[in-house]
Amino acid sequence: MAARAIWKGHLSVGELSCGVALYSAATTSERISFHIVNRKTGNRVRREYVDEQTGKPVEREDQVKGYETSRNNYIILEPEEIASAVPEGDKTLSVAAFVPCSEVDTAYFDKPYFLVPSDDVAENAFALIRDGMRKQNVAALARAVLFRRVRSVLIQPHDGGFLANTLHFDYEVVSASDAFADMPELKITGEMLDLARHIIDTKRGKFDPSTFDDRYDAALAELVRAKAEGREIEKPKREAEKKVVDLMQALRESAAAADKAKKKAKPAAPASKRKAS
Incomplete structure (x- = not known):
């Protein structure tokens, strides 16, 4: 990958271990x-x-973190005290369970990263773990000290990594x-369903994520270009407010339109032959 790894360590599954690198996804x-x-x-x-209180600037060396215990009362924490409380990482992403x-609840997802082998030596063990997980359709729950905090990480096979x-x-x-x-508690049945x-x-x-449209960012970019070029800034067109739809009426109109289309597409039956007199 062209980007720089933000973390390097080992992915450990029992006795099996391989070097890995973490990249922002x-x-x-x-x-x-x-x-x-x-x-x-x-x-x-x-x-x-x-x-x-005083309104005077505070120099950087006098700025410390404080935990508020009651209004305007703080427990002061010195930088070295905070540093000593942070767990030391052993650079191991240890799998606790598959x-x-x-069963994965996406509400718990925080930030996504790509995990790849850190070198050629790690590739075989990495592929063994990846393909085994893909075959069993499982995800790995692992723990590691990342960015100065003990974090739980969910790992799933994705493309080649x-x-x-x-x-x-x-x-x-x-x-x-x-x-x-x-x-x-409503139970939707019948025509509504x-x-x-x-x-x-x-x-x-x-x-298809490529179709996602960040209209706000695009509008800001156009605003900047227009001002830089001295063009008149056009006000965006506002969509008209949609009317409240009667669900049952919408269902009947939709069903009627579907029946009409079906009848139109159905070929006409051949004329019956007259009986000979």
């Missing part, structure tokens, strides 16, 4: 980004930490039962 570097500028001078503005891919997702901790993920607690099937059938397609 997603980036936001292509997005439009802005600087904060002084409107009057055109110069960039820099951020400065100031004391909340789980069926169907692995896709590794760091996982949120359980306390970080909002409970689905809490999120949906106020939703009424037929309507749902019809809507899905008419919108079937394939997952």
Whole structure:
């Protein structure tokens, strides 16, 4: 890979181990980004930490982290104290268990990474683990110290290598039962369910990320180009608000249109022969 590995270590499965390298699988570097500028001078503005009470700037060497125990009362943590509390990594991505891919809850996914062999020596063991997992249709749950934190990682075969997702901790993920607690229990049946099937059938397609359209970023890029070229900035056209649809009426109209199309496509029956007199 042309990019630089952000982590190198070993993937360990019991007694089997191989060298691996971790690469970012997603980036936001292509997005439009802005600087904060002084409107009057055109110069960039820099951020400065100031004391909340005195309003005076605080020098970098006097800036420390503090945990608030009560209003305006903090436990001060020195940099060396925080550093000593961070677990030391042994550069090992240790597999704790293999789980069926169907059991993976994507709500826990944090950030995606690509995992590849770190050198030629690791390729055979890497391929053995990858192909074995693909054959069994399982994902690996592993743990490692990544970016100064102990993290759980879900590893799945992906093309010629692995896709590794760091996982949120359980306390970080909002409970689905809490999120949906106020939703009424409805059972959709009959014609309404037929309507749902019809809507899905008419919108079937394939997952193609290349068709994803970042309209906001594209609009910002066009705005920058227009201002740089001195062109008039055209206001984007707003889509008209859609009317509230009567689901049952939509179902009847859809069914009627389908029947009409079916009758039109059906070939006419041959005329029956008259009996000889």
